[in-house]
Amino acid sequence: MLEQFPQIHELAGPTPVTMFYILAIVALQTGLAWLLRDCAWWEIVGAAYLVGAFADHALFALMHECAHRLVFRNASANRWASMVANMPQIFPSAISFERYHLQHHACQGIHELDPDMPSRWEARVFGGRAWMKMLWLLFFPIFQLARLSRLRDPLQVDSWLAANVTLQAAFTIAIWHFMGGPAVGYLFLSFVFSIGLHPVGARWIQEHYCFRGGEQETFSYYGPLNKLAFNVGLHNEHHDFPSVAWSKLPRITAIAPRHYDTLQAHRSWTALLLRFLFDREMSLFNRVVRKQATITAPAPEGQARARERHLPENRSRSTAVR
Secondary structure, three states: OOOOOHHHHHHEEOOOOHHHHHHHHHHHHHHHHHHOOOOOHHHHHHHHHHHHHHHHHHHHHHHHHHHOOOOOOOHHHHHHHHHHHHHHHOOOOHHHHHHHHHHHHHOOOEOOOOOOOOOHHHHHHHOOOHHHHHHHHHOHHHHHHHHHHHOOOOOOOOHHHHHHHHHHHHHHHHHHHHHOHHHHHHHHHHHHHHOOOOHHHHHHHHOOOOOOOOOOOOOEEOOHHHHHOOOOOOHHHHHHOOOEOHHHHHHHHHHOHHHOOOOOEEOOHHHHHHHHHHOOOOOOOOOOEEOOOOEOOOOHHHOOOOOOEOOHHHEEOHHHHO
16 A cells, blocks of 8 residues: 555654643543532433543543554653543553553454453353343453453553552542542543443444454444544554554545445444344454464564554454354
């Protein structure tokens, strides 16, 4: 693609204006927590589902930009920006997300190395029943954390992780002290809905769960919610060119449409969520798994910018992990 369309090279690089979006959404969530501090529980739940989930999902997308160093050129500045975006989400995940997301890019589909792959026991336990898949989505962060125990590289405790935990604790304690439990409850529910039983929660299914057979392992979403999610749905484009920021990803599709028009894609996160839940043929086994490591070119300081060179014989349908 780069040989055919060398102008794609010009799209790579950070977009500092993203920091203003981070600050604006953090301010929005903090302001809503303040406004809801004396509200009834049903108002808090409704606000978290209708507004907070979209805001927190957007913050996930912006943390993703920071992980790829697409906000600032300096790695430390990106980590601080990611920790700021993480603040309204209650749980400190910015630093660990950076490390394990880059590992996902370098080791996609390898069960022992890819933290985005569900564990075998997850797939067996939750099967194809709708209510079990609902539970899986509801407690998705817990299962993501549990996956780290199967990976070859354990989570390292360093000064960055300590800073993430400290900043997160200070922000949450401040919210509790000045606004009370209902405000913290709003932020917690916003986090839960943003990755669970909510249209934006389907994004975690959209990216790498297979539909209609075949071996396409990465899917894009081209629906209207991309405007609220900083184009995080353009996942094929992102995996092809992870050094292109969210604001420029649509240009890749426009420059090289024939490379993406022939791929399966999703148009509705809501329809995808319902299909995943109620189609018994859909389960956590619907992933492409590699039996061998992919060939990757490592980049400085763990930045997995190189596109994996996939070998056909390394692929197998996800049922092979049984």
